[in-house]
Amino acid sequence: MEQWIMGVMAIFAVLGVLEVVFLICHWTYGREKEGETLVILPVKGEVPELEFSLRKIQHNRAWKYQSECQVYLIDLGISEESRRLIRILQRDIQGIYLCSAEDLPKAISQNVCLQSQ
Helix, strand or coil, rough: CCCHHHHHHHHHHHHHHHHHHHHHHHHHHHCCCCEEEEEEEEEEECCHHHHHHHHHHHHHHHHHHHCCEEEEEEEEEEEEHHHHHHHHHHHHHHCEEECCCHHHHHHHHHHHHCCCC
């Protein structure tokens, strides 16, 4: 039993060392910060994987591209449950906006970060 516990602890130690090495490499050799990323997603009806998709977009933005990211969800008739989930995610994740197709240009112009000098 004691050997089994030591084996599990050794595995966790190796995983911890690998994570530290990964973070150091990412910090040292990471890409330069890119500009702003704009994602437009049309949403209709019940969207069961909406939270996963939005969190994946934010994760990729932070770790792969190192850019600011704004996600615009175009409401094409979403369910009340999806609308409630979007409101919760807006409090949890920065840069998520819900708007109609008609309001999209106005929403983008109000939230744009990159402007010509």
